[in-house]
Structures are given as C-alpha cells and as structure tokens.
C-alpha cells in the first residue's frame with residue numbers, strides 16, 4: 129500500500145517486509161528482474177504518446193533522483209524557515225497554504241535541520257507531506273459545516289489538512305477519519321489527529337468498502353458526507369523517489385490484487401455521497417490498473433445500473449481535475465490515460481489491450497484472474513482525460529493520480545445497497561486496541577461536578593456545551609470510571625449519536641479534542657481534592673474558560689523547572705516559584721499554601737499542563753515541547769515578553 133508524506137518508520141518497515149514476502153522474489157537477481165519488469169510494463173503503457181520519447185527518458189531519470197523533502201507549515205515564522213535553508217513552493221500561496229521544501233541531500237547532511245523538522249512534525253507545527261499529496265484535500269476544499277469522510281485515513285496527513293482547512297474558516301463541521309488497520313487507526317491515526325487538537329476530528333475503525341450509512345437518531349434522516357476522500361491502498365510505485373525499494377520489489381500481482389479492493393472502496397464512497405457531494409479518488413501509483421481502470425469500471429457500473437431502470441440515481445460527473453488543479457495551485461498535471469494494457473500476472477508475461485485477447489486460463493485463474501472491468505475498451509474511457517496524473521519530471525514531485533467525481537443534484541438515494549451478513553458482522557469492533565468507549569457527560573455526574581468546581585470552569589461555557597451534548601467521557605479497557613474528557617463539534621456529536629443502517633456499532637477510536645485526563649493511579653491519592661489534570665491537547669481550548677488553578681510564571685522560572693530532571697522542581701517556601709504556585713493554586717488560608725493537583729501553567733500566551741504535589745511543581749510536557757519551550761525562552765531573553773493577552777470571553 130502506498131505511503132505519502134509518511135514518516136512512520138515502523139509502519140514502513142512492516143509494509144516493506146510484507147511486500148517483499150508477497151513479491152515474487154527469485155533467489156538470484158530476482159529484485160533486478162522485478163525492476164526490469166516494472167520498467168518494461170511502464171514503457172509499454174505509452175504514458176507520453178508516440179512522440180514522447182524524450183519525456184519518457186526524463187521520466188525515468190527523475191524517478192531515479194531523490195525527492196525533495198516537503199513541509200506543510202502550520203505555525204512557524206517564515207524567517208526561521210528561511211534561516212534553516214527551506215525554500216517556499218509558491219504554487220500553494222493562492223490556496224493560502226505555506227509549503228516549503230529542501231533538497232534531500234541537504235536534509236540528510238544537516239542533522240540540526242533534520243532534528244528540528246522531525247521535532248516540529250511530532251509537535252504538529254509542521255507536517256511532512258509530499259507536494260502531490262497536498263492536492264486531494266485541496267480539491268475537496270471543505271467549507272464551514274461540511275462533514276468530510278476520509279475512507280482510508282491513516283496515518284492521517286490528509287485528514288489533518290482537511291481539519292485545518294475547516295478550522296481556518298471558522299467553527300462547524302467534522303472530519304471522520306476511518307481506516308481498516310487496527311494498529312494504524314488506533315495508534316498512528318490517533319496520534320496524528322491529536323496534533324489538530326480539534327473538536328471537529330473523529331476516527332473510527334472501519335472497512336471502507338462496507339462503511340455504514342449513518343442515520344440521524346431523532347429524525348431518521350440519512351447523514352451526509354458532503355466531501356469524501358478515497359486515498360486508497362495502492363502498490364505505491366509513485367513513491368520510488370522516496371523509497372527506491374518500491375520498484376525493486378514491484379510485482380504485477382500487487383496491482384491485480386489491489387484493484388478489486390480499490391473498486392469496492394470507490395463504489396462505496398460514491399454510494400455514500402449525497403447529491404452535489406464531491407469525492408476525490410487518489411493513489412500514489414502511476415499504474416493505470418489502479419487508477420483509470422478503477423474509475424472507468426466504477427462509472428460504468430454506476431451507469432449500467434441506471435440502464436437497469438434505476439433512473440432515480442443521481443448522475444456522476446467526472447470533473448476536469450487537470451484544469452481544477454492548475455487553477456487551485458500552480459501544479460501542472462498531465463491528463464489521465466484513455467487506453468492502457470492489462471498485464472498477465474507472471475513477470476515478463478504478455479500484456480492485453482482488450483478482454484477478448486485474454487486466454488481462458490487467465491480469465492478463470494483462482495488468484496489474479498483478468499476481468500473485463502480492468503480494460504479500457506469502452507467509449508466512456510475517453511472521459512478519463514479528466515483525471516490527473518503527476519509525473520515526477522514535470523513539477524519535481526512524486527508520481528500521483530487523482531480524480532474528482534461529483535454527484536449531480538437529484539432525488540436522494542434510498543436505503544443502502546449492500547449490507548454485511550451476520551457472520552461478517554461478528555467480531556467487528558472487538559479488536560483489543562479498540563477498548564475505548566465514549567458517553568455523554570451530564571451536569572449531574574459527580575466526576576463532572578468535581579472537575580468543574582476544582583478548576584472553576586466558566587459556567588456559561590459548560591452549560592452551553594452540555595446542552596448541545598458536546599462533552600464526553602472516555603472510558604477504557606472495559607472500566608466504568610472515566611479516564612478522559614473530550615470536546616466535540618456539533619457535527620461530530622451528530623455522527624456519534626447516529627445509528628448505522630445495518631445495525632452495527634461504529635467502532636470509534638477517537639472523538640474531538642481531549643481536555644482533561646485522570647492523574648496516574650497512586651499519584652497524590654488522598655492528597656489532591658480532584659483526580660483530574662489538564663490534557664496537553666486541550667490546554668489552549670481551556671485557557672479562556674479556566675478560572676482557577678492558573679499559575680503564571682516568568683520565563684526564567686519555567687526554564688528552571690524544565691531544566692530539572694523529570695521537569696519537576698522543589699517548591700521551597702518564600703521562593704518566587706513557590707509564591708507564584710501559591711498565588712495560582714492556593715487555598716483560602718493566608719501565607720504560603722498551595723493545594724495539590726492539576727494546574728495550568730502560563731508563560732506569555734503559551735499554556736501547558738502541570739501538577740503540584742506537596743513539595744514539588746511538575747510541568748507536564750514531553751521532550752519535544754520542553755525543547756521548543758526552552759528555545760522560545762532563549763529567544764525571549766533577547767526580545768522581551770509582550771504583556772500577556774487576556775484570553776477571549778468563553779461564551780462560545
């Protein structure tokens with residue numbers, strides 16, 4: 129399956145070893161043969177037409193050159209990026225995106241630069257994302273209130289981009305990120321979505337090909353995803369510039385076996401799309417079998433079912449992705465192919481132009497059989513020029529394919545076309561990593577009362593969020609005691625409350641942004657009047673509404689704590705640090721006194737979680753955040769701190 133912008137080394141290693149196992153590797157020089165077959169198969173596809181010899185040569189040359197490292201920047205000053213040697217890709221300026229790149233050899237030489245970029249990527253101020261992989265979310269361009277569905281979301285970079293696009297336009301909307309792989313969904317995707325720290329995000333473990341139709345709990349209306357992304361698993365040969373192993377272990381069978389799943393996912397996505405909704409299908413492969421063939425066969429299937437008398441179905445329009453991409457960002461993709469050859473599964477075997485040429489044994493083979501829907505001999509194939517192909521030599525990118533399908537306005541669809549049977553339903557959602565449950569917080573819950581009174585949360589804010597049903601407890605591992613508090617948008621709350629048509633439960637892996645979590649078991653038991661502390665994700669959401677337990681520190685004091693082991697230091701009575709803590713987390717008595725438990729530590733406009741014990745203050749940030757804070761403090765030593773901005777009124 130394809131990787132774009134993915135720095136998850138563990139997942140990549142696992143994928144490579146699986147791929148090697150699956151690849152038809154021969155003992156002696158087998159890898160070389162795989163590469164040869166890849167080359168001859170791609171040459172035979174005639175990507176650049178009969179006159180395209182030079183371009184073909186440029187294609188192979190650039191596929192062998194390393195890809196620049198690209199960053200989508202969320203929150204770093206332009207000066208710092210320039211000072212580090214990053215260069216801006218201006219094509220994305222018009223779309224309001226800050227995209228920077230650097231030569232890969234410079235990146236691997238310069239460990240300081242690398243460490244900085246990797247740290248900031250983990251913190252979420254920048255995101256490693258290959259240039260072409262920015263395009264799908266850009267094409268979906270979510271608007272406030274949109275409910276987006278990312279069907280194959282892990283590791284989550286495109287979901288993150290969709291959430292940021294929504295958030296940048298004001299409140300409202302949701303991005304539901306789904307993935308079928310429990311590890312990738314519950315660990316990688318979960319972590320990446322945490323960087324967005326957004327009430328509009330949520331994630332579920334689900335097979336995209338069976339993604340359920342959700343029905344509003346009260347009105348029984350079908351819930352609509354106005355924007356759907358199907359960034360499907362693929363053989364990933366477009367990533368050869370980032371990962372030279374890809375073509376060395378390339379196999380025709382990868383594409384042949386993936387095509388069925390890709391068609392299934394696209395078909396389901398189109399089914400879930402409401403009239404006027406937009407779906408983007410993408411892969412990081414240049415193989416027409418995984419791209420145009422999937423789109424053509426799905427559109428054909430859709431049109432055929434109309435011919436069978438289902439005229440109520442809205443039409444599917446394949447939009448001109450090439451023109452739209454040129455308009456939205458300056459990249460210049462090539463049009464999709466209208467003709468392609470389908471390979472027999474064995475290495476070096478024949479290629480077929482039409483299904484009529486395929487011998488019987490390849491039609492009926494148990495595995496990797498060739499099917500009519502793989503071929504381009506259909507008048508509808510001419511429309512495939514509206515798909516977009518990114519060849520590496522054109523804009524110095526990876527290889528990529530993308531197309532945009534819109535459903536025309538027409539009568540809404542009826543009930544789902546396909547349901548899982550009981551056997552298929554069995555065991556779904558029961559994966560051990562999915563031990564998380566969410567349920568709504570009620571004003572009368574004792575834990576909620578404890579938490580709101582300890583931190584003195586703004587009452588109007590709490591009332592509003594509770595009335596709208598936007599606050600949730602998260603429980604884990606079958607326990608009834610809540611472990612976290614999350615905040616979601618109205619649209620995410622609707623998704624959570626909706627019922628799948630097929631009676632299944634949605635296997636939620638994540639909802640919204642975490643605000644609070646329990647103190648670790650045993651810590652401060654019997655000493656802290658409240659067992660809750662702030663969660664690092666939600667601290668900026670809480671900053672305007674937390675009226676107690678705020679400890680404001682001068683940068684030098686923060687530095688003092690961060691430089692101590694475990695980022696904790698003694699609170700010696702009479703010292704400026706102890707006084708500041710007693711001021712922010714004090715009891716009613718006069719003189720030095722602080723109350724143990726969670727606090728919010730502030731420095732300028734930055735806030736982070738902390739905890740006070742009878743004798744110590746601990747700042748609860750990870751190594752990356754601590755390092756970045758220390759850098760910020762060093763900078764402040766040369767440019768003094770501005771007066772603290774008063775947080776906005778918490779009424780919304």
Ligand SMILES: C[S@@+](CC[C@H](N)C(=O)[O-])C[C@H]1O[C@@H](n2cnc3c(N)ncnc32)[C@H](O)[C@@H]1O
Pocket residue numbers: 129130131132261279280281282283284285286287306307308309312334335336337359360361362389
């Ligand atoms: C190309 S990657 C997606 C990359 C992701 N969109 C991003 O930009 O970060 C494909 C993903 O599809 C997932 N996948 C594979 N089969 C699936 C299925 N049947 N349903 C849903 N997801 C699936 C894989 O686990 C993998 O995470």
